[in-house]
Amino acid sequence: MSSPPPLPEDFRLEDHVGFLLRKAHQRHASLFVDVSAEHALTPTQFAALQKVVELGKVTQNHLGRQVAMDPATIQGVIRRLTLRGLIVRTHDPMDRRTAVLAPTEEAYALIATAVACAQRAHAKALSPLSPEEQTAFLALLRKMG
């Protein structure tokens, strides 16, 4: 016979930030992939590629910090983008530790489409909220750090 469950009363998983953030993040990722059939980038790959295009020439580590990916993670993302011919890796003769990344012509060709898709995913993800709520939500999210 089990002891009667000494349940932490009133605990509701559904009210916890962690649970809600996980669900919201999954939902956005799913929407992003749905609208991205054309370029077939994941949200993570898009973030990295967009930043490389914006910066033109970055160190792998520095890129990771810009897009919030640790060195172990960015390594795989860059490898896949390089395999697809969207990024070239060179080396800084001044600092032989670093991998210097730059976008290819294919990246420039792809990024406009990808940005449009990202904006559609953005809008879809926020669509349950009114315009004012969307603004407030984004402001709070930014403040979450």
Next chain:
Amino acid sequence: MSSPPPLPEDFRLEDHVGFLLRKAHQRHASLFVDVSAEHALTPTQFAALQKVVELGKVTQNHLGRQVAMDPATIQGVIRRLTLRGLIVRTHDPMDRRTAVLAPTEEAYALIATAVACAQRAHAKALSPLSPEEQTAFLALLRKMG
């Protein structure tokens, strides 16, 4: 010579829900692990285990729907919790397809501590926001689906 970057002007990755949600989610996960040394559950494992304790007896698939994990994902989570002796898997003689899950005594012993840790992580994650902002943020997050 590269063509002058036909950059989608004014695009700011940092203003996109996907990017902000990914960062916020990572931050919470990191805080959760920090305060969870004692029970060593990941946020995902905690969610699953808490739900099993709450429901007492669930089908694996049904649990997955409750905690927003697809069948392939919940399978691994349950396997690890079972290996740790926190969950037992039995079978419903009425439906031989299903795996019926139930919490063990160890789960009951662990869950109170784990809930307290989860609440600390919750509070820490929300700490950049004022109490009013926290309420508003959670409401909006819930509305995001």
Next chain:
DNA sequence: GGCAGTCCATTCGTATACGCACGATCCAAC
């Protein structure tokens, strides 16, 4: 010049997360 501390990228191991396909089972309709 040399050495300690730091920084960069990679690798390994583990944990989510999901699409897909599969075998087993159940159920509804015939």
Next chain:
DNA sequence: GTTGGATCGTGCGTATACGAATGGACTGCC
């Protein structure tokens, strides 16, 4: 009673994500 569709769990492949350890390279400081 059989058969066709749905459901359940699993296995495989791929992509994030991160801690820890490693090897190579730089930088300060003496």
